[in-house]
Amino acid sequence: MDHAIQLPCDGDGLCMKCKTKPPTEETVTCCTCITPWHVSCLIEPPPTIASALVWVCTDCSGLPESVPLGNATGGGDLVSAIRAIEADETLTEREKARKRQELVSGRVEEEDEEEKKKKRKGKERTSEDDVSALLDKFSCSFCMQLPERPVSTPCGHNFCLACFEKWIKQGKRTCIKCRNIIPAKMASQPRINSALVAAIRMAKLSKSTIAGPTEVHQYKQNEDRPDKAYTTERAQKAGKANAASGKIFVTVPPDHFGPIPAENDPQRHQGVLVGECWEDRMECRQWGAHLPHVSGIAGQSGYGAQSVALSGGYQDDEDHGEWFLYTGSGGRDLSGNKRTNKDQSFDQKFEKMNEALRVSCKKGYPVRVVRSHKEKRSSYAPEKGVRYDGVYRIEKCWRKPGIQGFKVCRYLFVRCDNEPAPWTSDEYGDRPRPLPSVKELKDKKLKDITDTTDRKESPSWDFDEEDGRWKWKKPPPLSQKRRVETGNPEDWKRSRKIIRQAQKSSVRDKLLKEFSCLICSQVMSLPITTPCAHNFCKVCLEGAFAGKTLVRERSRGGRSLRSQKNIMLCPSCPTDISDFLQNLQVNRELMDVIESLKRETEEIAEDPAADLSEEEAANEIEENSDPADETEAERACKRKKVDTNPEGVKEAEGAQKEDSPSSTLQIQTSDEDLY
DNA sequence: AGTATCCGCATT
């Protein structure tokens, strides 16, 4: 069984079978696909040097049996088989494309499996399937990951820019997927397909949605509250100063650590983004970045602190943007009816909120940071309102006498967010940085520093070198807040379902928006990606050049001159695409995505649970409750394993686990700002 | 423009 598997050399020239790099004299190149193969790893190496020159690899000669073939000489039959498909009038464009793909990739079983899957499931298809199918379809043939900075060949296949460039650099001029010639222009100047960039970004987003059950927290009586902070009758005197909180828009529990992800933002499906601004603390609270509307620290002693606000309330604070020194709370006399008091009259201790911060320090939890315009001494504070600046870790904390003479708790915060800070023009977020030198820890007055706490254990939130991003290295602390039951569990289920639908339809809307034809502005049908990376419907593009021929006959004075090539410019840019127009290839991967998204949108539109007719919705939930979904996800998972080439299982599984392609090198080294 | 005062709300 195993001996039958034949593998060529990979992009680096390494034989994928023996994993060594064979010398040139030990390689033989397929005369059809120009792929190099390691001679000693071939079951049937070419017997003579002469035969090596016309040798055809197993991929090109060993075509699937279902394909009608003449004699077994390979390349020529491939062409005739493709012609046979093109000539078959019973097939639609889409089926033809699929057949062609099957033919050249030799993945007939896989496609059959997909067909069966469709038949088996029929109307049971769920959006999750579509989204994971999307991820499968999009993977770059070189690195098996979602393409980073995707480029599309005129034959309609999509790859990472870096992978594609590597391939070209090796002198390859054929598409790895279909062996079509890559035009010189595409080879020398590949263009990013921006529609795909958006699609992939959204696909990643959806993937994180399906990756695991999202913790959805419903606030008590939240739905009864208005969208804005409001004043109760009793509190109307001081307006917003005494306002009650409006609706909480995010579904993270109040003791959620770290960034607020898109899954918990049913309204916008984008989560809380770094740099987001709010009018005041009440509005900031509604988006979950920092819940307490007066207190500067959100946390629980013995559990940890989730967020802090920098708003100039303590003169000992010291802000350097990427790091800052924060002062604990307390030490002030708030007796009487005071809420704040600038004057310190006793020492702060590591208790209550100060202790919560110390727990986050010891555990290395990510702490969300908001800066308020009230902080006047910092250059990093916003001019107006309150701004979310991302997550920081507390690397160290201690106590020392504050400016007012009494002891204060001190915390060293260092930024560790995957998004760049609002004040930088950096394209990327933080990298681990050495601890800043803190003056008060270096001074000779070190005796003033007491109760120093460093982190002993490895931090829960840390930088993953492989992934090139910060993530939970240990599971985040389990929420201690009980989910609030809304009385009727069906209500809760239903609202959860509605939230999930809203999330999905927002993904779809955005995707469809990205996929509109540049000519008709409608969602593309039979999408074509030009070599200059613009996307059109096949019909629109053909229509734009209707009646124009590639060459123009010229005649003067009765004698005919040499015919001249007609220049045909891309409808969106001044690139001559006349050669490309002669053989338009639909970007099938793109088409499949559009098709599945359209289908989902229609399903949602027909879904009786989408409109709130109560009984229908309740019934719908009965039929399609969570356990069913999970089973389906498991099935999808199993299918994936079956589909994968046994040799590639290990790699593919590794790739599936990560939520982003580990192609940091491409990201880091490119100068172009494409995202 | 800065600040003292006051009090409602959310959370511990």
Next chain:
DNA sequence: AATGCGGATACT
């Protein structure tokens, strides 16, 4: 019951 890096207002 106690605490708290809000916010409008009236005043310097």
